[in-house]
Amino acid sequence: MYEHKDPPQRQQSAGLEGGPRAQTRTRKRSEGSVSDTMGAAMGPVLHWLHDVAAVTLLKARRTLFQAGILFCVLVLLLWVSIFLYGSFYYSYMPTVSFSTPVHFYYTSDCDASEPGLCSFPTANISFMKNARDQVMAYGQPYRISLELEMPESPVNEQLGMFMVRMSSYTKGGKTVSSVGRSTMLHYRSNLLQTLNTLLFSPFLVIGMAEQKQLIEVELFSDYKTNAYEPTFGAVIVIQSKRVQIYSSQLRIHAYFTGIRYVLYNFPLTSAVIGVATNFTFLSVIVLFSYLQFIWGGLWPPDQVRVRVMMGDNTRIQQRKEEARKRIERENSLKELDTPKVIGSVNEACDFQGNDTAEELSSKKPSVIPDTKEEGSHDSKEPEEKDCSDVLDGCLLPHQGETTLRQRPGPWMSL
Numbered sequence: 001m002y003e004h005k006d007p008p009q010r011q012q013s014a015g016l017e018g019g020p021r022a023q024t025r026t027r028k029r030s031e032g033s034v035s036d037t038m039g040a041a042m043g044p045v046l047h048w049l050h051d052v053a054a055v056t057l058l059k060a061r062r063t064l065f066q067a068g069i070l071f072c073v074l075v076l077l078l079w080v081s082i083f084l085y086g087s088f089y090y091s092y093m094p095t096v097s098f099s100t101p102v103h104f105y106y107t108s109d110c111d112a113s114e115p116g117l118c119s120f121p122t123a124n125i126s127f128m129k130n131a132r133d134q135v136m137a138y139g140q141p142y143r144i145s146l147e148l149e150m151p152e153s154p155v156n157e158q159l160g161m162f163m164v165r166m167s168s169y170t171k172g173g174k175t176v177s178s179v180g181r182s183t184m185l186h187y188r189s190n191l192l193q194t195l196n197t198l199l200f201s202p203f204l205v206i207g208m209a210e211q212k213q214l215i216e217v218e219l220f221s222d223y224k225t226n227a228y229e230p231t232f233g234a235v236i237v238i239q240s241k242r243v244q245i246y247s248s249q250l251r252i253h254a255y256f257t258g259i260r261y262v263l264y265n266f267p268l269t270s271a272v273i274g275v276a277t278n279f280t281f282l283s284v285i286v287l288f289s290y291l292q293f294i295w296g297g298l299w300p301p302d303q304v305r306v307r308v309m310m311g312d313n314t315r316i317q318q319r320k321e322e323a324r325k326r327i328e329r330e331n332s333l334k335e336l337d338t339p340k341v342i343g344s345v346n347e348a349c350d351f352q353g354n355d356t357a358e359e360l361s362s363k364k365p366s367v368i369p370d371t372k373e374e375g376s377h378d379s380k381e382p383e384e385k386d387c388s389d390v391l392d393g394c395l396l397p398h399q400g401e402t403t404l405r406q407r408p409g410p411w412m413s414l
Contacts (some may be wrong), residue, residue: 027210063185073286081278086272093263094137094254100125102146102236102248107180116241125250126233129167138227140260143253144220147185149246152193152211155187162240166219176229176398183217219392222255 102123110118127135136142146164150156165180188196196211203209225231236250256264263270 046158076150077279077282077286078275080282081275084278085274088274089263089271094140095135095252095256096264098129098252099126100250102250103168104238104245104248120241120243121238121243121245123236123248125236127231127252128233133207134225134232135232136223136225136231137254138225138230141222141224141255142220143218143255143256144223145218145251145253146219146250147251148215148217149248150185150205150213150215151246152185152188152213153244156244157240159240159242160184162238162243164217164219164239165239167237168223168234170229171232174229176231177220177223178224179219181217181219182216183215185213185215201205 102122102125104123106117106121107119123124129135146166148164159180161184163179163180163182166176169173169175200209204211234250238245317381
């Protein structure tokens with residue numbers, strides 16, 4: 001049949017068309033192999049990155065959790081420190097200043113035609129705060145003073161000096177201390193009074209100023225209450241029937257020394273130092289508790305040493321037991337290897353030289369393996385010494401021995 005043959009030009013064109021396609025296929029295959037190689041190389045890297053990210057995330061989460069717990073513990077310790085300092089300050093520091101109005105009373109059943117009063121003005125003051133707490137602390141020095149607001153009237157100016165007396169008493173009414181002080185209005189000349197009146201006349205007219213004086217009488221400069229006889233109150237008496245008083249105040253002020261002086265005069269510094277001290281003390285306690293819970297104590301090597309010693313004792317007991325078993329085994333071997341006298345002394349001497357080598361060759365294999373097996377323990381030197389003693393005492397004949405040893409049979413090598 002007729003075969004159709006492509007002309008050379010067509011074959012050449014087909015070859016030219018197939019060339020780029022083959023190159024493209026080769027390039028694609030090379031790119032695919034490169035991508036597979038890169039994928040195979042990047043796979044472990046990606047797994048490693050994933051593991052690193054997971055471990056980092058776990059560590060970060062654990063760190064944040066531990067930081068949160070630490071922050072909560074620190075806040076709790078700070079709050080407890082502030083509470084302890086506040087409780088100490090409230091319980092240790094007494095009342096710094098106490099002021100109470102003094103209301104004087106006097107009898108009025110006398111003749112009203114007389115210009116003076118019927119009796120001395122008297123007032124009873126209680127030193128109990130809220131009817132149950134004492135104002136003054138035991139052993140603390142106080143300054144007690146009485147303030148009198150007196151008008152600059154002609155009666156008070158002509159009164160001159162007068163006495164103020166104070167007597168403190170206990171719960172049962174017993175007087176524990178008494179004092180009297182004298183006082184009077186401050187002197188002013190007529191000219192000074194006239195100038196003062198002219199200068200303050202507008203204020204005097206509208207009622208913003210008054211012609212009066214404030215007289216302060218110091219009754220006690222260093223008063224201390226007794227713990228066995230505490231002071232519950234005082235009686236104040238003005239020993240004058242012509243005195244004129246607007247109002248009066250009894251003031252008690254504490255004079256602190258030592259720690260109380262620092263707490264009162266430097267409150268911020270003392271608060272910082274007190275809170276820091278409490279915080280440090282509580283932190284040390286919490287740290288020791290944490291070490292006790294985690295490590296079992298501040299110095300755990302002691303417990304480790306005790307455990308090691310207990311382990312050594314157990315090992316020593318095991319070695320003693322093994323040595324005892326070995327000695328029993330050797331004794332049993334000695335009983336099996338006990339020589340028997342079967343001839344006279346001359347025969348034994350003649351027979352000794354011939355059979356010594358055979359005895360050694362037959363007995364050493366039966367004993368040496370046992371010593372090798374028993375020498376696999378921890379202490380090797382004592383075992384080798386025991387084996388040598390066994391060989392010297394059981395296998396080798398001593399000089400001057402006149403006994404004849406029986407040649408062992410196959411059953412003695414067991």
